[in-house]
Amino acid sequence: MMDSWMGKNVHWSNASYYTFCLLSNHTDPAQIEKKATALIDKYVPKDNQYFTKFYLQPLSQVYLQSQDLRDNMSTREGNIKTVKTVFFLSFLIIMIACINYMNLATARSQKNAKEVGINKVLGAHRNQIKFRFYIETGIIAFLSITVGIILALVALPTFNHIIGSGLAVPHLFTLENMGICLTIWLIITLVGGSYPAFIMANIPSLSLMKNVITQGKIAQYLRKGLVIFQFTCSIILIIGVIIISLQMRHISKKDLGYQATNIVTIPIRSVPSMDKLKNIKESIQKLTGTVSIAT
Structure with missing residues (x-):
């Protein structure tokens, strides 16, 4: 986590995390949701509240019932x-x-x-x-x-x-x-x-x-x-x-406008600066087999 932009810019309005909670026995999930949601009004300014509620989802439902979640970044999900x-x-x-x-x-x-x-x-x-x-x-x-x-x-x-x-x-x-x-x-x-x-x-x-x-x-x-x-x-x-x-x-x-084969994508969210990104780009360009590169 600390290699990503999320770990380097931690603040209360940043909820871009997959968070797993192990609840105690006989705990009411609705009460946990209510208390967690109260933290939003306590720590996040009103004009910065692009989300307004925390809610829990049972682990058994994550795979099949997460496709409608807002800002869901998972690539492994059913429907x-x-x-x-x-x-x-x-x-x-x-x-x-x-x-x-x-x-x-x-x-x-x-x-x-x-x-x-x-x-x-x-x-x-x-x-x-x-x-x-x-x-x-x-x-x-x-x-x-x-x-x-x-x-x-x-x-x-x-x-x-x-x-x-x-x-x-x-x-x-x-x-x-x-x-x-x-x-x-x-x-x-x-x-x-x-x-x-x-x-x-x-x-x-x-x-x-x-x-x-x-x-x-x-x-x-x-x-x-x-x-x-x-x-x-x-x-x-x-x-x-x-x-x-x-x-x-x-x-x-359907014509996608580009050839989908022989294309590799690399996430660059953890790159600390534009100079570092430029160095990485030049290094990849020098690799044998690289035809072109874009960011």
């Missing part, structure tokens, strides 16, 4: 909005898959009609019929998640290259992630299997044996609504991907 966006897209894709499965299951119900009808005639209860469809959905969902994990492992190097992350295989197989996968599997099984299970379990046995399945208006409207919702989400996702692709293509081909 909680990106995480929420990716989560929303994942949720939307899973919902589309569930709806697609429900529509296909009900469309396939004609083939399963006799099988379900025979089960009912032989004494199967409604709950047993529902359980049968839930089991079928659970098996398909489990296989799908397994394939998804395999695809994630295969795509991991490409994913790391695209977003610039350093995710490794052990990061994917933590207890927390496995718990999330188990929860997703359970939700998909309940959501995806509910519609065909209730539809088939509530159809009279005689209709099932005759392969004559009539659905009420509510069921028909629900199915049509699911189809519309599914296609609407798909269209929104496709349009979003096209727009983002065009934006990234525009950014990658």
Whole structure:
């Protein structure tokens, strides 16, 4: 710190520091903020108060929730909005898959009609019929998640290259992630299997044996609504991907006005004088490979 301009010009109106505070147990952060903020009025003149409040942020939130901080100089920060966006897209894709499965299951119900009808005639209860469809959905969902994990492992190097992350295989197989996968599997099984299970379990046995399945208006409207919702989400996702692709293509081909390769930047905030800066500049200019230099 003492090599920088901040360390050489310490005064109360200079708050350009990353400050980490270890609080005692049972300390109220709000009271710490209140007392720290009171120091501003005590030591900084009113006309020099370009900031008016000190506030604390939990260490666990620093990485994802610091991008909106004023005068934030960190180069290592995530964005909680990106995480929420990716989560929303994942949720939307899973919902589309569930709806697609429900529509296909009900469309396939004609083939399963006799099988379900025979089960009912032989004494199967409604709950047993529902359980049968839930089991079928659970098996398909489990296989799908397994394939998804395999695809994630295969795509991991490409994913790391695209977003610039350093995710490794052990990061994917933590207890927390496995718990999330188990929860997703359970939700998909309940959501995806509910519609065909209730539809088939509530159809009279005689209709099932005759392969004559009539659905009420509510069921028909629900199915049509699911189809519309599914296609609407798909269209929104496709349009979003096209727009983002065009934006990234525009950014990658945008003329910046200079060649970004073979350029090195060196911070000079700790240089004590212009004479010293001039000497450093002349020394760098003499280095082999230096084409030009500017400050």
